Ligand SMILES: Nc1nc2c(ncn2[C@@H]2O[C@H](COP(=O)(O)OP(=O)(O)OP(=O)(O)O)[C@@H](O)[C@H]2O)c(=O)[nH]1
């Protein structure tokens with residue numbers, strides 16, 4: 508008797524519907540899905556695309572295409588299929604019955620990768636929660652199927668733990684995890700507040716998965732952050748302090764990569780982590796300039812930022828990997844960004860320029876300060892009125908009191924009277 512199911516390599520056929528109105532063309536969606544499948548440890552043995560006006564609500568594909576797929580699965584000896592869209596439980600059940608094979612979707616795949624990658628306590632709880640919610644919503648379709656298969660994609664929890672598959676136990680586990688997550692979030696908020704209080708500017712690296720965020724953080728800080736040519740190498744945010752040559756201190760935060768069709772459950776589960784972007788002073792939007800889909804990927808990043816409420820953050824767009832062959836020129840200035848810079852994080856090209864531009868921009872931001880200017884220093888009032896945004900003013904016994912926003916230079920001129 509063989510007990511190899513746990514380690515079984517799934518041989519999968521990728522399946523997509525081309526409705527003709529997606530932002531990405533269907534072939535490149537499947538290229539990405541193939542990368543995801545590989546990252547999850549599956550072997551891709553074929554693809555099938557159906558052109559169709561809309562996805563079939565009950566069976567995803569049309570009837571004829573299902574027949575074709577069934578024959579194809581037998582020919583290539585696939586053990587399962589992965590559809591590029593999130594399936595509902597009817598679609599899963601119907602496809603499984605018709606094809607007699609394991610039916611998975613993009614969401615399940617991403618969740619599986621996240622489960623393998625989660626490192627921190629928070630990441631693990633977030634992923635398991637998202638996985639369980641997904642399973643609960645799809646249970647009728649695959650409960651039996653999953654316990655029969657015993658291993659492979661969709662059955663692994665974070666840290667190789669086996670995922671709960673029983674409805675009652677799932678509900679209990681979800682409620683426990685929610686409690687745990689609340690506690691972790693409370694702790695994270697305390698840390699975040701401390702960081703904000705310290706007034707050290709926070710720079711968040713955001714971008715599409717595999718753009719090179721972690722590599723850039725490594726280059727910037729010499730820190731050993733996990734970087735790999737795999738999708739979603741980073742799941743947990745890492746923050747590192749960097750002191751530049753000018754002596755200024757900054758905190759750089761690496762974040763989880765974005766991807767098109769990021770499962771909604773995951774956005775919800777990862778909200779706290781993804782929100783790091785929202786609490787930063789500026790975003791470095793890292794783009795893989797060598798990727799032919801870079802413009803579409805940039806749009807996905809902006810859309811996701813909007814969903815997180817971080818669309819108003821100042822952005823520096825960083826075209827990365829310019830050392831690679833086949834980077835399509837020109838690299839246009841990103842109209843959504845204050846600056847657009849081309850670099851190579853790996854070959855350390857233009858890193859100094861990036862730091863310099865980032866510093867310049869941060870210094871031009873206004874900070875909130877309180878000053879008390881003695882009546883004898885009345886000449887400083889023209890600076891206050893000319894350069895600052897005043898939010899409160901009072902004539903006090905020992906001088907003019909202001910609560911105001913000042914840029915770095917003005918703040919330095921008023922330095923002696925800051926309270
Ligand atoms: N040639 C080249 N490769 C790079 C450069 N920057 C990053 N890479 C490679 O791109 C791959 C992805 O880099 P990561 O730093 O892990 O990317 P990431 O954005 O953190 O990815 P996720 O955490 O998965 O979202 C790795 O194989 C890096 O070595 C670069 O400037 N040039």
Ligand SMILES: [Mg+2]
Nearest residue numbers: 720721740741
């Ligand atoms: Mg990373």
